[in-house]
Amino acid sequence: MSKKIIYGVFEDEEVLLSSAKVLRSKGVRINDVFSPFPIHGLDPVIGIKPTRLSNAAFFYGLFGTSFAVWMTWYMLISDWPMNIGGKPNFLWIDNMPAFIPVTFELTVFCAAHGMVLSYLLVNKIYPGRKPHNPDLRSTDDKFIMEIQTAQNGKIGEDSIMSTLRETGAVEINQQEL
């Protein structure tokens, strides 16, 4: 049997969602879904784990806080202490209230930019990358489900296609791998 990719084209995100549920109950593996906007509730159905980007953001933020604490300590307490407006500067903690704004800003700076850079990295999107959505209409008004026959050894492509048709796909396209 030749290896194929089957694209089920839908016109409505809710129809696609219920179709995906039917296909999954029959044991069909859905490789990916391309849509013009996020479809809520789809991820657990097609087996996408929740992203850990927000955990990453937390640690980037923590780095920002620590960096700001180290920087203010090193520059104004350790390396060149100065009497500024009579503010106590023998220990970092004495001078700390004046450092809160910069610490806060650096925390936000590192958390936001670290997260966005990670996001671009894991999504593999950057200027000049070739888009890989199978159909140009998937960024406009069509919802496209991608199923690879190679991932569904036992289930025949005919049965996949008939299920797609029964559950509301308006168009089914195939592509030889």
Add this chain to the structure above:
Amino acid sequence: MEQNSTVTVRQPLILGKKSYHQISEDISRPVEGKANRLFKIVFTISALLALWGVGCFAYTIGTGIGVWGLNKTVGWAWDITNFVWWVGIGHAGTLISAILLLFRQRWRMSINRSAEAMTIFAVICAALFPVMHMGRVWVAYWVLPLPNQFGSLWVNFNSPLLWDVFAISTYFTVSLVFWYTGLIPDFATIRDRQLKPRMRKIYNILSFGWSGSAKQWSRFEEVSLVLAGLSTPLVLSVHTIVSMDFATSVIPGWHTTIFPPYFVAGAIFSGFAMVLTLLIIMRKVLGLEDYITISHIENMNKVIILTGSIVGVAYLTELFVSWYSGVEYEQYAFLNRATGPYWWSYWSMMTCNVITPQLFWFKKIRKSLIATFIISIFVNIGMWFERFVIIVTSLHRDYLPSSWTMFHPTFIDIGIFIGTIGIFFTLFLIFARTFPVIALSELKTILKATSENPKQPHH
């Protein structure tokens, strides 16, 4: 997703019978169409004003800031007034996209994109002023904590002016990436509609090769939510820190603890006014009346009443506290504002900021485009005067009566201010013709819940 039952009692946020495809069409149209005459005329005027401003900047750099109207007593005047005014205007974008996202206010979706663009352009204009005021702009990098040949002599982390450096640069860059992550999928929509290879190539670069797979969307939503969560305290911190430039000093009229909340409310107030000024024109020119509806305008007007009233209460609180403090210098500072040589700026501020927005209590005025437009201009003017009053009237009566003086703006002061208005509008007009001005992918998610369509939105 929110329940539909709560929405049905409200006005629809998208008018007319729209399909997903229609939304893409309507929002891509300004990008794909040709500029009309009116656009070209307005663009030329803005670009000329911007050029004039650039010329005045160049003259300032070449000659020194002595070309401004500043003197020994009034060391901050139009420059810092304009800085605070522009930064304040820049607050509405992040407020709309971040705070209203966290509050699940769906009406933000039609306006957040252009409001964020406005934020970014306003912060660019704002940042020009303190940088110029440094005088020797080529050593502007001295504000950064870099190792140097002076010992190393580090920057002073105790100073609110340095906090400003960190706050404004964080605010600018974070707003920029927040705006751009939202733009990526919409650029992809425009990219996939283009027939000309050149346009396709440009929009593919802008869209970072976005394909809209399920994983990408799942990460997209997470990033949007976390960035909104980070931007919310950020936007509040920025104007708080700006207000500390004044509040941590010992000048009567500046040295007050009320400044941070009062400045933040004022910033949102002026920012919403500027959003209204721009959007009332933009929805008409770009034909987006179905997306930026009267109920959107009405909602923004309600925010203006709230923040305008907070500002009004703050003005009255300042007056009361100066009397109640029993400090005669403090009392004089406020008496002088209202009755001294700058009485006209004080009363312009009071009229524009306290009285005019109260007209929005009338539903008819709140829903009228012309009235809203006029009042939004009044608020813009009033908020400029607020900063002028705070800065100049507090400084012009120095501790020694022999140094009392007045501030007179020079040709260059005025030229720079008008120039930044030109820069702002030039950037905004370029944005309106090349970027998707409404977050179209986000708008599609609420189409079913809040449009005039019957049950099924397409076919």
